[in-house]
Amino acid sequence: MEESRRPILIVEDDPKFGSAIRKLVAKRSPALLVSTASKARSAFADRPLSGAIVDLLLPDGSGLDVVAEFRPILPFLPILLMTGLCAKEVVNQVYDLGIEYVCKPFHPERILAFVSLIEVAQGLHEPTAVQLAAAFATRHQLTECEMRIVALSVVGKTRQELAAELGVAENTLKSEIRSILSKSGEKSLEIIARRIRGDCFGP
Numbered sequence: 001m002e003e004s005r006r007p008i009l010i011v012e013d014d015p016k017f018g019s020a021i022r023k024l025v026a027k028r029s030p031a032l033l034v035s036t037a038s039k040a041r042s043a044f045a046d047r048p049l050s051g052a053i054v055d056l057l058l059p060d061g062s063g064l065d066v067v068a069e070f071r072p073i074l075p076f077l078p079i080l081l082m083t084g085l086c087a088k089e090v091v092n093q094v095y096d097l098g099i100e101y102v103c104k105p106f107h108p109e110r111i112l113a114f115v116s117l118i119e120v121a122q123g124l125h126e127p128t129a130v131q132l133a134a135a136f137a138t139r140h141q142l143t144e145c146e147m148r149i150v151a152l153s154v155v156g157k158t159r160q161e162l163a164a165e166l167g168v169a170e171n172t173l174k175s176e177i178r179s180i181l182s183k184s185g186e187k188s189l190e191i192i193a194r195r196i197r198g199d200c201f202g203p
Helices: 015-026 037-046 063-070 088-097 108-124 128-138 144-156 159-166 172-184 188-202
Strands: 008-011 030-035 051-055 079-083 100-103
Touching: 008 037, 015 030, 015 100, 015 108, 015 128, 015 172, 037 051, 037 063, 037 172, 051 063, 051 108, 063 088, 063 128, 063 159, 079 088, 088 100, 100 108, 100 128, 108 128, 128 144, 144 159, 144 172, 159 172, 172 188
Parallel strands: 008 030, 008 051, 051 079, 079 100
Antiparallel strands: none
């Protein structure tokens, strides 16, 4: 499907680090790597994207400024900000823009979890719900698999459908759900899904 072939934009000025992220992303999705804020602006403006991974500090400006410029035009595009400056003002702006962030250094699974978020959003066509599920996963330090379980639950998948979608046995699914509940302090997956859907669409 053409939608699934839209590339994920990677904006990173460190050649070695940018190449490593591109190779990681390319295992799951087409990837487009640029190294400056000006090239990022051109990429956002000139072609459809499925998501973006953007470094904060770039040679010719701020990656966050670029995101803020295009957020009104691309309100639901999944975006992950990479930063070594996890200052309060940066975090507040990230939340205001409705994007994800990760502090350097980070484990490669954080990139894979973000790519997984994009895949879920494309397949379910409920980007706001999926973004909120991803925010929940980040807040409670869920794994990539646990994040997918929450996101799929938010859009109404049953436990049987979850197991089939993830390609796991029901006992494995139960173990993953127990881990989610332990990390979040919630009593059930259904309560989590209802709360996230309430944040999306109201009670």
